[in-house]
Ligand SMILES: Nc1nc2c(c(=O)[nH]1)N[C@H]1C(S)=C(S)[C@@H](COP(=O)(O)OP(=O)(O)OC[C@H]3O[C@@H](n4cnc5c(=O)[nH]c(N)nc54)[C@H](O)[C@@H]3O)O[C@H]1N2
Ligand SMILES: Nc1nc2c(c(=O)[nH]1)N[C@H]1C(S)=C(S)[C@@H](COP(=O)(O)OP(=O)(O)OC[C@H]3O[C@@H](n4cnc5c(=O)[nH]c(N)nc54)[C@H](O)[C@@H]3O)O[C@H]1N2
């Protein structure tokens with residue numbers, strides 16, 4: 190298998206050059222991060238920069254907004270000590286993702302409420318998280334930038350900002366004040382379908398707190414103008430001085446990662462765009478990487494630079510990329526398509542080779558990847574200095590024919606005579622103190638996962654040998670670090686009025702979201718507690734007899750359309766049509782409907798079935814509304830029309 194793939198890659202590279210070989214790295218690699226690192230080593234040795242990841246169809250604005258605004262060496266203020274906290278398009282009680290600590294976020298939110306923390310949630314649905322909020326703003330989806338601009342308007346008009354912090358660490362406050370001038374609470378409220386008083390109250394509660402943070406997540410990323418939304422959230426944090434100060438405990442300490450000195454200083458803004466312009470879509474390489482939304486066009490557009498071979502590792506493009514028919518056309522057009530996955534998916538169905546990987550419990554794993562997430566935006570990573578290494582728990586069944594991504598790429602390197610170099614990249618974010626170490630791999634034998642974990646963490650703050658002594662994981666108090674004073678020469682400043690962002694605010698003020706009469710509803714994204722993206726939908730213990738999922742609607746909207754629970758509906762967007770069952774859900778704002786991603790047929794040539802497989806929302810999403818900086822496609826706030834079948 191490896192020899193065959195190597196020979197085909199060799200031929201493609203000989204004729205078309207290394208850039209014709211690409212990889213898409215999905216969320217499935219998170220449990221085995223040595224696979225993605227080995228793939229990156231192989232691509233470096235091959236000379237191809239064409240690595241795409243699911244991060245660019247998730248929250249790429251976390252990266253692009255940080256590039257435009259700048260970062261803080263010691264990180265944002267954390268949840269555990271906050272007295273005010275704001276979430277925009279996040280539902281951590283279900284997602285266990287950013288916005289609240291990952292370990293039982295529901296309980297963490299209850300504890301925080303008991304100690305008096307005021308939670309503000311902006312979400313068109315009264316979610317499991319919003320139910321625990323002091324203030325819940327339920328706007329029309331897609332208006333988060335206007336809401337945040339109006340909150341900044343109020344904070345500046347009422348002088349609620351931390352003037353001393355801003356004077357020493359930021360620039361552009363006057364230009365920001367001018368840029369948000371049109372966003373009065375009344376104007377933003379009219380756009381978002383809120384009361385102006387709700388926006389004013391949110392601004393006051395947030396700014397009057399002593400410590401806290403505004404965190405944007407997928408709802409804010411998927412809907413529209415996501416770089417602007419995330420950027421305004423960073424501006425609000427900076428205006429209120431919501432970064433860890435000298436003498437505080439560092440919010441996100443390094444534990445397995447090498448020791449790092451957090452300082453009370455700004456890491457300056459950095460270029461948001463990279464050199465490469467994508468051929469078909471015109472989207473650009475950016476601080477989040479190469480945009481995945483441009484990948485289908487890179488395969489479909491003829492001419493030099495066309496991608497001809499693709500590796501898909503731990504991803505399921507047929508259920509995750511927008512515009513499923515275009516995804517399928519692109520994947521079918523490839524000369525070589527290799528999928529690494531442990532199960533059959535509609536994506537794997539289109540592959541020339543499927544390389545079956547072991548399951549999580551069949552391989553060693555460690556928590557450094559979660560720790561590293563702190564370098565992407567605010568409120569990610571681990572606040573408690575917790576680390577865990579787990580050895581392989583079970584052996585794969587006898588006779589299994591498995592190969593993890595690490596082995597695949599190492600063996601491809603061997604077969605092609607390449608020398609691979611391991612980079613301990615997880616130890617470093619944009620504020621690099623010293624360049625990551627490079628470890629040349631001995632190409633004569635496959636390195637064990639354990640050896641690679643050791644290379645990756647290098648000299649960790651807590652040595653790997655110590656972490657290994659605690660198989661159930663441990664909070665390593667020794668890793669807690671205080672934030673140190675700024676270096677005397679540190680003079681970088683946060684940018685409050687980046688030119689791209691102020692221009693976009695002006696455009697936003699003159700362009701309300703068009704009301705498309707043909708599509709009276711807005712479809713928003715959500716996470717289902719029992720599934721992980723497209724994983725789990727076919728497991729009876731998880732779907733509990735309803736493998737098809739459903740479209741949630743407000744009961745009054747159902748009644749208006751003559752629909753009732755479990756009726757079959759047709760949902761039409763400008764991009765496509767699906768058929769699915771409907772479910773009454775009075776936690777939704779009227780006019781907003783909601784459906785999780787990941788349902789749909791497991792084979793590429795089978796149609797979706799509303800009962801047996803559910804419908805894929807990717808049929809309703811398109812590539813024509815990508816955010817121009819990050820390339821993020823619109824995956825929420827999708828205009829739809831609904832009728833009974
Ligand atoms: N159980 C479970 N956990 C998961 C996943 C899963 O599939 N299942 N997926 C994982 C992944 S890959 C990720 S990226 C994270 C995501 O984690 P989160 O970002 O917390 O995702 P959601 O739980 O969908 O919460 C997003 C919220 O945004 C709201 N929303 C939608 N559109 C808008 C809008 O325009 N404006 C605002 N303000 N809100 C909006 C939705 O109603 C929803 O409640 O979860 C991870 N965790
Ligand atoms: N319409 C719509 N589109 C969306 C979203 C949405 O909410 N709505 N969410 C977006 C977001 S936030 C994300 S992150 C992306 C997700 O995009 P993807 O990551 O492409 O999709 P997943 O369904 O998470 O696919 C993960 C795959 O990895 C496999 N896998 C699991 N473990 C392993 C392993 O150890 N090794 C290997 N090789 N494979 C493994 C699983 O079986 C699964 O098939 O989708 C995005 N697209």
Ligand SMILES: [Mo]
Nearest residue numbers: 216243246247
């Ligand atoms: Mo995601």
